[in-house]
Amino acid sequence: MKIILNNNPEILEGNSITVNQLLQLKNFTFKMLIIKINGTLVQKGAYETTAIHDGDEVLVLHLISGG
């Protein structure tokens, strides 16, 4: 399947993947994250159960300290 991850096209195996699987696959190890799928926030507790499908647009924003 093909998704858009942070504005870049990504080809992934299979028909769907959970948010947690995507984070592992892309080695996104930051603890502080904001994740949106097609413009909707994915709640923290739902990373294991929320699936990403073909054509989805995914934002993974790493939050870093400073201000």
Add this chain to the structure above:
Amino acid sequence: MTFEEIKKILQHKIVGIAGAGGLGSNCAVALARVGTGTLIIADFDVVSESNLNRQYFFYDQIGKPKADALKENIQRINPSVKVIPHNICLTKENIPALFRDCDVIVEAFDLAGQKEMLIETVLTEFPDKPLVVGLGMAGWGNNDVIHCRKVDNMFICGDEVSEITPDLPPIAPRVGIVANMQANVVLDLLLK
């Protein structure tokens, strides 16, 4: 648009500023100078000497709650701005009530965990409200990598990579650039 016309529009606008540190204090002052009607400013902290390398406070304000000190400073700049200070720690429970009436919310926290909490709360409670986030401004130099990008209703200002460390502290020039960039986005939104 003349400055008189700009002021006329802005006087009815309300901006919420979450955090009155390096980002929040400088962003609030810029918005006050142009005549934003109401600023709701929340911070639990007091001014300390180490803040003065970047935050819009003065030596004789050390020990004062930041939200109150910022109100004081803004009123010396532009007394027509209404400043509502809240000396509280923002949480996902109190954010909705505090910022419900704001036209725009500015994320101006220091710690990544607080930024995450605020963004999650705003995206959950007010998905249509513009949110202007400051992300990555430690150190000095590297003007050219500081940017602003829009993700739905969220505007991200900063370089998105420079995290604070003992060897890469947040200091006035870069923090000020990002704070003013946030104010510039807010202005753009308010004048649309």
